[in-house]
Amino acid sequence: MQPEPHASYAAAFAPALLDPGSEVPSIVTGPCGKSAVTCYNVYRNNVTVSLIDALASIYPAVQRLTGEDFFRAMARFHIREIPPTSPLLFDYGRNFPAFIEGYEHAQSLPWLADVARIERAWLDAYHAADSTTLSPSALATVAPDRLASLVFTVHPATRVVRSSYAAVTIFAANRGTAAASTIDASVPEDALITRPDADVVVQLLPPGGAAFLACLMSGCMLAEAAAAALEDEPEFDLATNIAGLFEAGAFASLTSGDAR
Incomplete structure (x- = not known):
């Protein structure tokens, strides 16, 4: 032809x-x-x-x-x-x-590329598919002995960017119009990008949070993700991280891993 x-x-x-x-x-x-x-x-x-x-x-x-x-x-x-x-x-x-x-x-x-990665993730989150966000009350319906096997489906807009530098702080200081303050760029930071409502939100993940969420995003059960986070960061706090992710609108649904 x-x-x-x-x-x-x-x-x-x-x-x-x-x-x-x-x-x-x-x-x-x-x-x-x-x-x-x-x-x-x-x-x-x-x-x-x-x-x-x-x-x-x-x-x-x-x-x-x-x-x-x-x-x-x-x-x-x-x-x-x-x-x-x-x-x-x-x-x-x-x-x-x-x-x-x-x-x-x-x-x-050296931190410039990671700032760019956060900006790219921001745009991808903005254009991601719409979905309802999972309410923390969903956990109340799960029996305590089933919590470890929970599998979370993240909201389509959820993104994680890991950095060996203070990329989240540098991004926040330079995305708006305010004058940037002195920043110690050598401090590692991990970014969580979500879109719980109409607006994209970029926030700093607590220690171990990036490893925890990355594992959940790959289909790990809650216990498996917590173990991965503890290996990455011995001071990982499961309750704090779960609460923060729910508040940020990172999840769309959950199921039991026992059904896999």
Whole structure:
């Protein structure tokens, strides 16, 4: 089967858009068959600027931390290395945190990639499917000898981002308009991202909370998740973590693991 004419044209037209060193495709012509190099370069620039603007809207804290000029230069390199694969602009930039981690000129900001991961998780939580949140009263219906085998289904918006740096505090200080205070960036922090109502919430998980929730998200029973959390953090407090996760709207439902 022969490709549709417009598909063939697009396949020839698009690849050079994000590579300023590429020649203008020969199929691009102006009136009367004249060269359209200038017009194509204008379109090429507009595409790049649109993608940079999309990244800036997804990662505002990262841009605030680096400054606009640095951010836009970094974003331009990212766009050339990893072009979009989806027509949805909000879906672009999933690889940006990993790109930042390896970006030569960002090595003096080792926490920047994790801040970007929190921002990406924020957007994904915002676009996640709607669901009711599980009420703490649901536990009251479970017999004490069944608690250990409970399996929780997390809310579709629930996300966890672990960091060796104070990424949650840095994110919070730079996502809004308030001036940032002095932060000890070397303190490890784990982020919980939820959307209990209409608004996305990012908060700091207590010690062991990230390991606990990650295990629950993978299908572990409550006892298994608690054991994983205690291995990760000997001071893990099960009651505090369960209460905090319910309050944050992290869960959608629960079942008994005995039925597996």
